[in-house]
Amino acid sequence: MxxxxxxxxxxxxxxQSTGLKLYDNTQYEDYPMHWHPAIEIVMPVENGYKMVFSNTEVELREGDICIVCPGCVHSIIAPPTGRRIIFQPNTTTLRFMREVEILFSIMSPYCVITPEEYPDIHDTIKEMLINIREEYMENNPFSEVNIYSQLLKMLVLIGTNYSNNNVNTDYNPIVKEEYAPKFMEICDYINAHCSEDLKLDDIADMSGFSKFYFERLFKQFTGTSFYKYVNQKRIAKAQELLVEPGVSVTDVALNCGFTSISSFIRMFKIQKGCTPTEFKSMYWSDTKKA
Known part of the structure; x- marks a missing residue:
């Protein structure tokens, strides 16, 4: 694969001539830790499948759908027999839309759509993925446009349902919907300024909420705490810089908003399962060593 x-x-x-890759996969083959800029959508059709991330393992059953976000380090363990759809669309051109970028941020590193946790959208997304496979294999005129239109519909369904399913909160969902545009702007700001010294008090002031209320609403909207979200964006930026030739770990840490090398190394290992130096070494093949 x-x-x-x-x-x-x-x-x-x-x-050829598209930004799409899809495998109707039946191979009995394990895949080592790797990452890619494209998202990856995996659905077992026959038998299960195991996805391994830096700190967790996910056992997918037939019909479960795993969405691996761009830049997420993961590996795959295949059963002796089985079949699964593995869909890798290039979403670089979609990420200018802030809703898409923020959805990837709050889902990161991955999201699993099951019928139990997402009863309102699971069957629809499953059907979309099967339709995408058929469209990809048949290669009809405008198939790429058709596939991307279905992908966008899929992201809309996931985005409008994700927070409700992943955040344990006492707040009424209506509150979240009311403040969603404001928190979209806050996330945009964090994404653009994550390498700066962002403080909770300052961002709360920007929102117009008290620090306590902002923390609660931010977690409801994103599914994670303010500082964890900031660190996720910093590590995502660091990952991109580390693969550049001639860039030191120290330079990356400073350019991504970390005040010490030790805190950068610790946070990187928590999120990626390896140190920045190990990540850099694993990236470069023997012929591409920096």
Missing amino acids: IESLDGIFETVNYK
């Missing part, structure tokens, strides 16, 4: 792997970086070989 992985056609081009340098260290732990996978170059997705998209279908």
Whole structure:
């Protein structure tokens, strides 16, 4: 399945003249830790499938859908027999839309859509993924447009349902809907300024809420705490910088808003399961060592 792997970086070989790659996969083959800029949507069709992330393992049953966010380091353990859809669309051109970028941020590193946790949308997304497979295989005129339109509909369904299913809160969902535009702006600001010294008090003032109320609403909207969200964005930026030749770990830490190398290394290992140096070494193949 992985056609081009340098260290732990996978170059997705998209279908000719498209930004799409889909496997109707039946291979009995394990795949090592790797990452790629594209999202990856995996659904077992026959038998299960195991996805391994830096700190967790996810056992997918038939019909469960795992969405791996861009830049997430993961590996795959295949059963002796089975079949699964593995869909890798290039979403770079979609991320100018702030809703898409923020959805990837709050889902990161992955999201699993099951019929138990997402009863309102699971069957629809499953049907969309099957339709995408058929459209991809048949290669009809305007198939790429059709597939991307279904992908966008899928992201809309997930985005409008994700927070409700992943945040344990006493707040009425109506409150979240009322303040959603404001928190979209807050997330936009954090994404753009994550390398700066962002303080909870200052961002709460920007929102117009008290610090306590802002913390509660921010977690309701994003599914994570303010500082954890900031660190996720910093580590995502660090991951992109670490693969550049000639860039030191110290430079990356400072350019991503960390005040000490030790805190950067600790946070990187928590999120990625390896140190920045190990990540950099795994990325570069013997012929591409920096």
